[in-house]
Amino acid sequence: xxxPAELTVAPGAPPEAYLEVxxxxxxxxxxxxxxxxxxxxxxxxxxxxxxxxxxxxxSGKSVTSLGILGLHNRRNAxxxxxxxxxxxxxxxxxxxxxxxxxxxxxxxxxxxxxxALNPYYTVGDQIIEAYRIHHQVSKPAARxxxxxxxxxxxxxxxARRVDDYPHQFSGxxxxxxxxxxxxxxxxxxxxxxxxxxxxxxxxxxxxxxxMRDLQEEFNSALILITHDLGVVAELADDVLVMYxxxxxxxxxxxxxxxxxxxxxTWGLLGSMPRLDRxxxxxxLPIQGTPPSLITPPPGCVFHPRCPYAERDGIPCRxxxxxxxxxxxxxxxxxxxxxxxxxxxFTAEIAPKL
Amino acid sequence: xxxPGPRPGRPSRPDIVVTYLGRRLIxxxxxxLVVSMxxxxxxxxxxxVAGGSSENLAARYVGRTAxxxxxxxxxxxxxxxxxxxxxxxxxxxxxxxxxxYDLGPSVERCPAPCFGYSFINRSPVWPELxxxxxxxxxxxxxxxxxxxxxxxxxxxxxxxxxxxxxxRAAMGVALGGVSLPIFFTGLLSxxxxxxxxxxxxxxxxxxxxxxNPAQWAYNLILPWVTxxxxxxxxxARLTRAGMLETMSEDYIRTARAKGLPERRVVMKHGLRGALxxxxxxxxxxxxxxxxxxxxxxxxxxxPGLGKYAIxxxxxxxxxxxxxxxxxxxxxxxFANLIVDIVYGVVDPRVRLG
Ligand SMILES: Nc1ncnc2c1ncn2[C@@H]1O[C@H](COP(=O)(O)OP(=O)(O)OP(=O)(O)O)[C@@H](O)[C@H]1O
Ligand code: SF4
Ligand SMILES: [Mg+2]
Numbered sequence: 190x191x192x193p194a195e196l197t198v199a200p201g202a203p204p205e206a207y208l209e210v211x212x213x214x215x216x217x218x219x220x221x222x223x224x225x226x227x228x229x230x231x232x233x234x235x236x237x238x239x240x241x242x243x244x245x246x247x248s249g250k251s252v253t254s255l256g257i258l259g260l261h262n263r264r265n266a267x268x269x270x271x272x273x274x275x276x277x278x279x280x281x282x283x284x285x286x287x288x289x290x291x292x293x294x295x296x297x298x299x300x301x302x303x304x305a306l307n308p309y310y311t312v313g314d315q316i317i318e319a320y321r322i323h324h325q326v327s328k329p330a331a332r333x334x335x336x337x338x339x340x341x342x343x344x345x346x347x348a349r350r351v352d353d354y355p356h357q358f359s360g361x362x363x364x365x366x367x368x369x370x371x372x373x374x375x376x377x378x379x380x381x382x383x384x385x386x387x388x389x390x391x392x393x394x395x396x397x398x399x400m401r402d403l404q405e406e407f408n409s410a411l412i413l414i415t416h417d418l419g420v421v422a423e424l425a426d427d428v429l430v431m432y433x434x435x436x437x438x439x440x441x442x443x444x445x446x447x448x449x450x451x452x453x454t455w456g457l458l459g460s461m462p463r464l465d466r467x468x469x470x471x472x473l474p475i476q477g478t479p480p481s482l483i484t485p486p487p488g489c490v491f492h493p494r495c496p497y498a499e500r501d502g503i504p505c506r507x508x509x510x511x512x513x514x515x516x517x518x519x520x521x522x523x524x525x526x527x528x529x530x531x532x533x534f535t536a537e538i539a540p541k542l
Numbered sequence: 543x544x545x546p547g548p549r550p551g552r553p554s555r556p557d558i559v560v561t562y563l564g565r566r567l568i569x570x571x572x573x574x575l576v577v578s579m580x581x582x583x584x585x586x587x588x589x590x591v592a593g594g595s596s597e598n599l600a601a602r603y604v605g606r607t608a609x610x611x612x613x614x615x616x617x618x619x620x621x622x623x624x625x626x627x628x629x630x631x632x633x634x635x636x637x638x639x640x641x642x643y644d645l646g647p648s649v650e651r652c653p654a655p656c657f658g659y660s661f662i663n664r665s666p667v668w669p670e671l672x673x674x675x676x677x678x679x680x681x682x683x684x685x686x687x688x689x690x691x692x693x694x695x696x697x698x699x700x701x702x703x704x705x706x707x708x709x710r711a712a713m714g715v716a717l718g719g720v721s722l723p724i725f726f727t728g729l730l731s732x733x734x735x736x737x738x739x740x741x742x743x744x745x746x747x748x749x750x751x752x753x754n755p756a757q758w759a760y761n762l763i764l765p766w767v768t769x770x771x772x773x774x775x776x777x778a779r780l781t782r783a784g785m786l787e788t789m790s791e792d793y794i795r796t797a798r799a800k801g802l803p804e805r806r807v808v809m810k811h812g813l814r815g816a817l818x819x820x821x822x823x824x825x826x827x828x829x830x831x832x833x834x835x836x837x838x839x840x841x842x843x844x845p846g847l848g849k850y851a852i853x854x855x856x857x858x859x860x861x862x863x864x865x866x867x868x869x870x871x872x873x874x875x876f877a878n879l880i881v882d883i884v885y886g887v888v889d890p891r892v893r894l895g
Contacts, residue, residue, distance in 0.1 A: 258799055260795060260798055288801050288803065289801060291798070291800065292802075296799070299792065304792035305793055307793040307796070307797070307815075308793070308890065309889065309890060311890075318800065319800040319801075322801055322802055322806075354891070356890070367796075370800070
């Protein structure tokens with residue numbers, strides 16, 4: 190990679206987890222300035238586990254996932270840091286090496302299955318292509334495999350539907366086909382970028398059920414990207430909360446939901462729709478607008494929107510809070526003292542949820 | 543494919559295709575009838591409306607030297623005094639069954655398909671058209687092959703290396719190609735390559751392909767390249783625009799996420815969408831040129847249909863002009879039919895029916 194040397198962290202200790210992302214930075218030089226879409230992100234994920242990445246629009250979730258798959262154009266993106274997949278480092282690897290892993294070892298499910306499938310080829314052709322690019326098999330064998338997969342993801346009459354074009358499928362079926370395609374080579378890492386956002390609610394639930402079942406069956410590592418905390422609560426073992434290209438809070442799903450420690454996470458929890466409340470009162474969107482990624486606010490990126498900024502003289506506007514271990518095994522980047530965070534959560538936040 | 547028969551409630555694909563083709567064919571025939579009426583109207587009715595009499599008309603056919611009595615006589619014998627529908631019917635019948643022209647001293651046969659009879663040459667038009675057709679066909683097929691290959695490949699490369707030196711140079715030349723008239727580029731290339739360097743034939747000769755293929759190509763290479771230059775420029779710009787659009791589609795990202803090599807992503811997934819609109823334009827361009835690449839044929843003195851039409855216009859030989867016009871109309875209607883059918887094959891979203 191052409192990344193400046195000072196941005197690249199020394200290799201350090203060998204990775205322990207199946208997927209280990211270390212200090213990942215993805216910057217885009219543009220006419221307006223350098224867009225720091227991802228700025229120092231680190232996390233780990235093991236096979237059989239699900240990591241939910243949540244955050245508002247523009248927080249860098251998709252850029253991160255495309256970065257892991259090596260899908261950024263090297264001409265307009267600067268990627269640095271390390272991505273260890275099963276002991277192999279990907280940021281410094283050759284494009285050809287990463288290409289061979291793509292679709293085979295790591296696969297992706299995109300948000301909008303209508304635009305993500307090529308309208309000019311049948312669903313079957315596209316699944317067959319995904320399989321044959323990594324396996325030396327005959328077309329009929331690949332076709333049988335495709336029909337199998339379509340069956341597995343719950344497409345009725347798969348032997349016939351395999352010859353349909355994407356526009357002949359309903360939205361939910363297209364997403365099932367997309368999932369079938371991503372599963373065609375039994376990937377060990379599966380990244381789903383808002384897999385249900387484009388679908389209506391009943392279909393959403395079906396797709397999530399399907400993904401849960403398939404993950405158990407394949408024992409893959411799953412990264413589930415969403416801005417819907419409800420989805421995360423259903424599926425994720427761990428949660429990573431992103432804000433302005435950084436991680437602000439990270440930990441086991443249970444702890445993050447039941448003892449959130451970061452003011453931004455509190456805001457997200459407050460804006461989570463709940464069925465037992467009236468539509469108007471249940472949504473408490475976070476005040477303010479997302480931060481600029483070109484000239485982010487100094488100090489804590491969240492400070493312009495944070496109700497607790499500078500409380501009791503903490504240096505929110507000047508010092509960047511580090512992501513540090515908090516109690517119950519999660520990590521938080523906030524200047525508020527832990528005791529105070531716990532107090533605010535129990536006294537002010539939890540009752541409103 | 544292995545699909546076990548038609549789905550209940552939906553007609554099977556072959557049935558749809560047959561009805562679609564049938565409908566298109568009927569449409570094409572109707573279109574030809576309409577076009578023939580319009581052509582007939584232009585050549586027979588408009589001069590009358592503009593104040594001409596059937597004698598004026600007849601005068602054009604027999605030549606200006608004839609006396610007025612003779613002209614009136616001719617008008618009567620050729621049926622110019624009959625009601626218009628009768629004249630149109632006779633003209634149409636001539637195409638199907640042939641016609642006879644009573645010229646006084648002799649009665650001339652015009653065998654089917656009678657596309658008119660030139661009184662100046664005392665010969666039916668159709669055999670002359672047939673004579674000229676191979677020239678135009680050779681010119682157009684050769685040029686079309688060159689411009690399609692050159693235009694599309696340059697367009698693809700330009701799009702992939704957008705902003706590069708190659709892109710700028712190619713688009714600069716293309717702009718020139720679009721804006722320079724063919725008689726200019728034609729004469730320029732004649733001066734340079736033919737009279738100057740002596741590499742190519744100076745035109746005005748045509749050798750049938752079957753007689754001597756090498757000579758055929760040698761005589762045509764300069765007109766081919768000149769005509770192709772103009773169109774290649776247009777096609778390069780169209781392809782570039784189309785490729786830039788399709789390469790930013792979500793399904794391209796999906797194709798990359800599958801692990802396809804970039805070459806395959808471009809050639810299979812990118813080009814397909816970009817070529818679809820080009821199919822339409824190509825069909826129409828070729829069919830229009832088939833009616834006579836007037837400027838190219840005049841510049842290089844090629845005895846094709848375009849040259850024939852120009853010569854007929856200068857000698858005021860209306861039946862010939864009308865014959866070429868009808869033939870052009872036929873080519874255009876036919877090309878439309880082909881384009882429609884090809885479109886149904888190329889773009890699966892086009893609903894047949
Ligand atoms: N190629 C690029 N050039 C410049 N900026 C980019 C590029 N790609 C993404 N960005 C910017 O990076 C930021 C993060 O985008 P990203 O798509 O990751 O957000 P997201 O978290 O996935 O949001 P959403 O929930 O809307 O999908 C955005 O502000 C976007 O404008
Ligand atoms: S560091 Fe300060 S501004 Fe940032 S989240 Fe904590 S309290 Fe709010
Ligand atoms: Mg996104």
